[in-house]
Structure formats: C-alpha cells, structure tokens
Amino acid sequence: MTKASAVEPGTGGEPEVVSSVFDAGVEHEQVVFCSDPTSGLRAIIAIYSTALGPSLGGTRFRAYPNESAALADALALSKAMAYKAACAGLDLGGGKAVIIGDPAEVSSEALLRAYGRFVASLGGRYITACDVGTFPADMDVVARETRWVVGRSPAHGGSGDSGVLTAYGVFEGMRACAARLWGDPSLAGRTVAVSGVGKVGSRLVGHLIEDGASVLATDVDPAALRRLRERYPEVTVVDDPAALPGMPADVFSPCALGGALTDSVVGRLRARVVCGGANNQLAHPGIDKLLTEAGILYAPDFVVNAGGLIQVADEIEGYHPERAKAAAARIFRTTQAVFELADAEGQTPAAAAATLAERRIAGIGRLRRILLP
Known part of the structure; x- marks a missing residue:
C-alpha cells in the first residue's frame, strides 16, 4: 500500500493523500496491521495517544x-477519540480499530477471536468496544481472547448499547446550545431536524419530544423511518434526506455518517444550531468557519457525542448506570466551556474544543x- 491518508478530528471530507503508511500515522503512537488468513481477518488498530491512559475506541x-x-x-x-476522551474528563487515550469486510458476509467466531488475540497482544494499550458494524454480542466473543474489551452485553x-448515553449526551x-442562544436550556417550543434515526438518532428524538x-426526521433507511413513525x-x-437541511428548524442534528456538513449543506441550512451525534461531521476543516460566518452555533461532535464513550468506559470500574449517566450529564457544562473558550480566544467552537483537549x-x-x- 503506497497511498494512505488522514484527516483532522471532526472532519469527514476527502483526506490529504500522503506518500506512505509511515507518513500517514506520523502523529500516532502505534498503528498495528492484523492479519489472519485462515479466518479472513484483516484489521488495523490505531493508537493515537496514551498520554491520559490506555487508548479506548470502538x-x-x-x-x-x-x-x-x-x-x-x-x-x-x-x-477524534483522544480528543473526545480528553474533553470528557476521562483518564483514557484515543484508539480505534477497523476490520475490513462486510460483517454480514465474513464475520465469524474465529475471525472475532483472532481479532481478540491481536487486542490482547497490545497488553492493555488499547481497549476495544462496539462501533459501526459491531455489537455487544460481538464484544462478548472478542472477550473470550482478551480482557481489554468494554461495550459488552448486560x-x-x-452496559449494552452505547447509543443510550450517546443520545443523552447529545441532548x-x-x-447547552439553547441556553447560550435563547437563554433557556429547554428545547420546548423549538423545532429540531434530526438526520439519521438509528440507535442514537431515534433515542435523541425521544428526549426531544x-x-x-x-x-x-429523516433517514436513508425506510425501515428506520417506519419504526420511528410507529x-x-x-x-x-421527511422522506428525502437531502431536503432536511433546507427546512425551517431551530436546530439541525446530524446523527448518521460523517461528512454531513458540506459547503452546500451549510449554504442551505436554516437552523441556528448544529448539534448531532454523528462523528466527523465537518466535510473539511474550513466548514467550522463557514458555520460561524453564517451565524450558526456549532457544537463540536466529539464533545457532545461522548456519552457512548463515557458509558463503556464506566465498565472498566464495573458498570454503574447512575454513575455513567451523571458523567454524561456533564457534557452540558463541557459544551458551555467550549463556547466560553471560543469567545475568550477568538476561535471557532471546533478549534476551541481541540484546544481544550490538547491542553x-x-x-x-x-x-x-x-x-x-
């Protein structure tokens, strides 16, 4: 592999192409390539930082x-996970793993256990959890080979599905956005446009109602919309996802895949707030400035969607639902702190959140x- 790329936290656009895997991972402490041909496992584990503690990521x-x-x-x-953990006040670093392949076709006990062996080989430098394409039942299988696993089944x-506290943290x-703009933290009487009503977006809808x-609300999956209607x-x-950003609303909430906030979308937004559960919402680093110039308050994704990380991190001590929810509730104050730092230092909220994490x-x-x- 001669071409690889990396993007800034909070951005989801086309990354800059670099010359080698070493150049791509130059900021990272460790990048591990995992291969087990017999089970079909091809995976990459990236550890960005362990300055605050073991890296954790799905x-x-x-x-x-x-x-x-x-x-x-x-x-x-x-x-992004390193920044998320830092802003959330956790004593954890940032890591992430990807398994290459369609889970519906290649996932198996052997593959997941082989992956678990690679996680175990890192000796606790990386703690894994669920993400897109993996579920608590998968983590239970991975845990048969390593103890460095959270996000397991009850x-x-x-703690089970981490979407529970992810949605709560976004709410x-x-x-916090409502308190800043309208002087009242309640969303009562406001209109919120939610793009993506999967396990996070659907729960967020519940909190809002x-x-x-x-x-x-909209989603590319008709079944998800049908469940929401019921x-x-x-x-x-809204049946057409592309139409949602241009509809009258107070808040636009991206809760699907990354890169949702493009130049075109920002140009059509009628909301005064963007706050959602999706990772890497900004299509490129300049989008945060476009939002500010348009008078739109942006709540950085890795700040407000940290509830899922907080939830699974609580399993390290032995999961306590009330303790985890109380920690996720602090996202309100953290979001306010980001806005205050942005004001004090003349930064966009995205830049201020990165500054808070880096410090x-x-x-x-x-x-x-x-x-x-």
Whole structure:
C-alpha cells in the first residue's frame, strides 16, 4: 500500500493523500496491521495517544473500498477519540480499530477471536468496544481472547448499547446550545431536524419530544423511518434526506455518517444550531468557519457525542448506570466551556474544543514524566 491518508478530528471530507503508511500515522503512537488468513481477518488498530491512559475506541467493521480508506478511517477516528476522551474528563487515550469486510458476509467466531488475540497482544494499550458494524454480542466473543474489551452485553456485566448515553449526551449538548442562544436550556417550543434515526438518532428524538420540542426526521433507511413513525407518530417524517437541511428548524442534528456538513449543506441550512451525534461531521476543516460566518452555533461532535464513550468506559470500574449517566450529564457544562473558550480566544467552537483537549492531554501527559517507584 503506497497511498494512505488522514484527516483532522471532526472532519469527514476527502483526506490529504500522503506518500506512505509511515507518513500517514506520523502523529500516532502505534498503528498495528492484523492479519489472519485462515479466518479472513484483516484489521488495523490505531493508537493515537496514551498520554491520559490506555487508548479506548470502538471496532468498526466495514466493507471499505480499499485498504487506504480503512487506514484513513482508523487514523482519523483514533485522533477524534483522544480528543473526545480528553474533553470528557476521562483518564483514557484515543484508539480505534477497523476490520475490513462486510460483517454480514465474513464475520465469524474465529475471525472475532483472532481479532481478540491481536487486542490482547497490545497488553492493555488499547481497549476495544462496539462501533459501526459491531455489537455487544460481538464484544462478548472478542472477550473470550482478551480482557481489554468494554461495550459488552448486560448478561456479561456490560452496559449494552452505547447509543443510550450517546443520545443523552447529545441532548445535554443541545440544551447547552439553547441556553447560550435563547437563554433557556429547554428545547420546548423549538423545532429540531434530526438526520439519521438509528440507535442514537431515534433515542435523541425521544428526549426531544419529552422536552416539548417539535421534531422533523429523516433517514436513508425506510425501515428506520417506519419504526420511528410507529413509536413517535407526532414526528414529521421527511422522506428525502437531502431536503432536511433546507427546512425551517431551530436546530439541525446530524446523527448518521460523517461528512454531513458540506459547503452546500451549510449554504442551505436554516437552523441556528448544529448539534448531532454523528462523528466527523465537518466535510473539511474550513466548514467550522463557514458555520460561524453564517451565524450558526456549532457544537463540536466529539464533545457532545461522548456519552457512548463515557458509558463503556464506566465498565472498566464495573458498570454503574447512575454513575455513567451523571458523567454524561456533564457534557452540558463541557459544551458551555467550549463556547466560553471560543469567545475568550477568538476561535471557532471546533478549534476551541481541540484546544481544550490538547491542553489537557499535554498538561496531564506531562505528569507521566514523573518517575514512580
């Protein structure tokens, strides 16, 4: 593989092509390529930083178009995880793994256990969890080969679906946005446009309706929209996902795949707030400035969607639902702190969130130089 790429946290656009895998991972502590031909495993584990503690991040199982795309995803997501953990106040670093292939076709017990052996070989430098294409039941299989696994099923002491606190954290971030713009953290009487109603977006819709908001929603999956209609008949369903950004709303909430905020989308947005659960929402690094220039308040994704990370991280001590939810509730104050730093230093919220993360990584990471007996 001679071409690979990496993108900044919070961006999901076309990454810059670099000359080699070494150039691509130059910011990272370690990148591991895992191969087990017998089971069909081809995976990449990227560890961005362990300055704050062991790196933690999910395992994404996808049919990537090529190995370079898989590497780019692992590198970008692991850096974003480091920033997410730092902003969330966790003593964890950032890592991410990708398994190359369609999970519906190639996933098997042997493949997942082979992957678990590679995770185990890192000796705790990387703790894995669920992500797109993997589920708590998969983590239970991985855990048969390594103890460095969270996001397991409740039957095995885990917290289950991390979408529960991801959605809750996004809701808390949205409340912080409302407090800043309208002087009241409630979304009652506001209209929120939710793009993507999977395990995070659908739960977010529930929080919004409970708070008194009106909801517009869309998804590329008709089945997801059908389920949403059945559960929340008061939601206005928009069949065309491309139409949602241009519809009248107070808040636009991207909760599907990354790169949703393109130049074109920002140009059509009628909302005054963007706050959603998707990772890497900005199509390129300049999008945050376009949002600011358009008078749109952006809540950085790796700040507000940290609830899932907080949830699975709580399993390290032994999962306690109330403790994890209380930690996720602090996303409200963290989001406010990002806006305050942006004001104080003349930065966009995305830049301020990165600054907040980098300062904590540098400050606490410095303590690692103090030798302990």
